[in-house]
Amino acid sequence: TELFQDSVRDNLRLAAPDATDAALWDALAAAGLAGPIRALPRGLDTLLGEGGLGLSGGESRRLALARLLLRAAPLWLLDEPTEGLDAATGRDVRTRVADHVGARTLVIATHIRREAEIADHLIIIDGGRILARTERGMPAFAAALATLRPD
Structure with a gap:
């Protein structure tokens, strides 16, 4: 899963454009990333660099997993x-x-x-x-x- 230079919220909404913030937080929790994202000063509005720059490798994988969980594939x-x-x-x-x-x-x-x-x-x-x-x-x-x- 490619992570784009955009906010955490918009990276997640690639999978579910109409997802509520509550659904995004649920997916982040299921992926084990809610705590680290809540700890960021801008939370879901935190801007990421291309490829998830600003997150660790593990956090990038968890964000990709959260996106996967949002899509009913x-x-x-x-x-x-x-x-x-x-x-x-x-x-x-x-x-x-x-x-x-x-x-x-x-x-x-x-x-x-x-x-x-x-x-x-x-x-x-x-x-x-x-x-x-x-x-x-x-x-x-x-x-x-x-x-x-x-x-």
């Missing part, structure tokens, strides 16, 4: 959502994604084991070719996870 496609985050922040973001995905289909493109661990199905692709498919509970699942980069 049946499919979430995430590309290495915890890449570059420390282990604790990555674990928190991963847990929040898993807790809020609900009945949606979640597709995560990743090389990182910790991200793939929440999957029900793994498809290993190399050079554009499917090398393996497996499901949670099958012996090959743990073996497939082991091929991915550790934290």
